[in-house]
Amino acid sequence: MELNTIRPGRGAKHARRRVGRGPGSGLGKTGGRGHKGQRARSGGYHKVGFEGGQMPLQRRLPKRGFNSLTRSDVAEVRLSDLERVAGDKIDLAALKAAGVVPMPALSAKVIVSGELTRKIALSGIFVSKGARAAIESAGGTVEITESKPAEGKKARRLKARIEERTKSIAAAQTETKKTDAKPKTEPKAQPEKTGAEPAKGKPKAEKKEGEKGGKAKGGKKDE
Numbered sequence: 001m002e003l004n005t006i007r008p009g010r011g012a013k014h015a016r017r018r019v020g021r022g023p024g025s026g027l028g029k030t031g032g033r034g035h036k037g038q039r040a041r042s043g044g045y046h047k048v049g050f051e052g053g054q055m056p057l058q059r060r061l062p063k064r065g066f067n068s069l070t071r072s073d074v075a076e077v078r079l080s081d082l083e084r085v086a087g088d089k090i091d092l093a094a095l096k097a098a099g100v101v102p103m104p105a106l107s108a109k110v111i112v113s114g115e116l117t118r119k120i121a122l123s124g125i126f127v128s129k130g131a132r133a134a135i136e137s138a139g140g141t142v143e144i145t146e147s148k149p150a151e152g153k154k155a156r157r158l159k160a161r162i163e164e165r166t167k168s169i170a171a172a173q174t175e176t177k178k179t180d181a182k183p184k185t186e187p188k189a190q191p192e193k194t195g196a197e198p199a200k201g202k203p204k205a206e207k208k209e210g211e212k213g214g215k216a217k218g219g220k221k222d223e
Helices: 079-085 092-098 129-139 154-181
Strands: 074-078 107-111 121-123 142-145
Touching: 074 079, 079 092, 079 129, 092 107, 107 129, 129 142
Parallel strands: 074 107, 121 142
Antiparallel strands: none
16 A cells, blocks of 8 residues: 555545536436425525524523633632742743643632642732632742723713712802801891871862862853
8 A cells, every 4th residue: 555546435435416417417407406495595594593483492491500701811720730830939921831821811810729838929810718828838928919900981981970970069068058158138127007108199189069160060150
């Protein structure tokens, strides 16, 4: 047997079917698609998992648990892994160089698994309570630099609204304090009303009993 004589076994490879090339091929005319209908049209078929409109299987089955999208960003490190890392000062770069942590990892966390017999100084790596106790009991130290998460647009808008609200409340309180500090002026006392008030304007002249103006109804003038 030589490399240039090696071939696949008999029946392992089949020639591609050339559809629509006459009735002699067995796949002429409609090319195996049948007559009319959705599968006979160009443009493919329905989506994967479609079951004719009924509830598909991937929706009928119950869902359990939670799959974190960032679980690959934080790598788990055992105490036994720290034992074989060279050097006393260990950080994320040292773990990646030793092959303990994958290169795409963004951070690492030490868990209680295995034994640690030497003194090490961890920096920039998260540790569990049990792992911290094991490292400190071996004479090591743990230094973690806590980083605050970046604020998103929604958090910034909420913070701005809260600040604006507190400013408006403080301004309203200062205005109320100013108004309370001003002395209140008492209203002027009005004179008490005694008896009937004199009529305003000129008094009308009273007519005498004997006087009659103009002609009398009888037709005679006054003498």
